[in-house]
Amino acid sequence: MKRGKMIYEGKAKKVYETDDPDLYIQEFKDDATAFDATKRGTIAGKGVVNNKISSSLFTLLEKKGIPTHFVKLLSEREMLVKRLEIIKAEVTIRNIVAGGMAKMLGLEEGIVLKEPVLEYHFKEDKLHDPLINEYHLRALGYATAGELDYVRDASFKINSILKEFFNGVGIDLVDFKLEFGRHKGKVLLGDEISPDTCRFWEKGTGRKLDKDRFRRDLGNIEEAYQEMLSRIVR
Numbered sequence: 546m547k548r549g550k551m552i553y554e555g556k557a558k559k560v561y562e563t564d565d566p567d568l569y570i571q572e573f574k575d576d577a578t579a580f581d582a583t584k585r586g587t588i589a590g591k592g593v594v595n596n597k598i599s600s601s602l603f604t605l606l607e608k609k610g611i612p613t614h615f616v617k618l619l620s621e622r623e624m625l626v627k628r629l630e631i632i633k634a635e636v637t638i639r640n641i642v643a644g645g646m647a648k649m650l651g652l653e654e655g656i657v658l659k660e661p662v663l664e665y666h667f668k669e670d671k672l673h674d675p676l677i678n679e680y681h682l683r684a685l686g687y688a689t690a691g692e693l694d695y696v697r698d699a700s701f702k703i704n705s706i707l708k709e710f711f712n713g714v715g716i717d718l719v720d721f722k723l724e725f726g727r728h729k730g731k732v733l734l735g736d737e738i739s740p741d742t743c744r745f746w747e748k749g750t751g752r753k754l755d756k757d758r759f760r761r762d763l764g765n766i767e768e769a770y771q772e773m774l775s776r777i778v779r
């Protein structure tokens with residue numbers, strides 16, 4: 546598949562057209578940003594790790610019946626994906642209190658939730674991805690009731706599948722962010738699933754193996770990403 550014009554450059558990825566109007570190439574960069582891109586840096590090898598981890602997790606989810614935009618791995622940093630019209634909401638699922646939820650509600654990190662929490666955030670960096678709910682999304686025409694029913698159901702299923710998988714490799718899946726989009730009338734899981742978009746805590750020690758090492762200047766960032774790769778892709 547030949548790479549065509551670059552049509553989008555985000556904080557961590559570039560997207561290219563291909564010969565096929567239904568397919569794009571998603572390229573993973575080593576660039577890292579946090580706090581709405583006010584903090585910037587590079588994590589050596591991150592793009593390669595995130596491409597491999599995302600491919601592997603999308604493949605797992607597809608096997609379990611969740612349709613995703615993933616088609617195939619093309620190279621160390623590139624995957625072939627289905628073209629999506631992205632829904633302007635980030636879906637966050639939380640199993641353990643951390644990050645934004647701890648801050649918003651004045652809670653300690655580490656409280657195990659009695660059931661998973663689903664949040665929607667409006668995808669707009671300059672507004673700091675504000676928390677919204679399904680009423681906002683429907684009333685403003687960003688998604689239909691049917692699409693949101695699907696997104697909610699699929700997100701909880703994805704959480705169950707990933708929680709079980711990560712339990713098996715000694716990791717607590719604390720929280721993660723998903724993005725969905727429309728492809729030929731169907732809603733598919735898009736974007737990536739990686740240490741950039743999830744919180745991973747090592748069971749027993751609580752060691753953070755995700756982007757919080759970069760956000761909070763905890764050091765050993767590259768090692769944490771490599772460690773997650775070796776646990777996920779065996």
Ligand code: 5GP
Nearest residue numbers: 637643644645646720721722741742743744
């Ligand atoms: P929080 O709302 O606590 O900051 O984030 C919850 C989870 O979603 C974390 O695992 C975090 O990595 C992910 N997440 C939320 N928003 C974003 C975002 O804009 N970019 C990335 N890469 N991850 C996000």
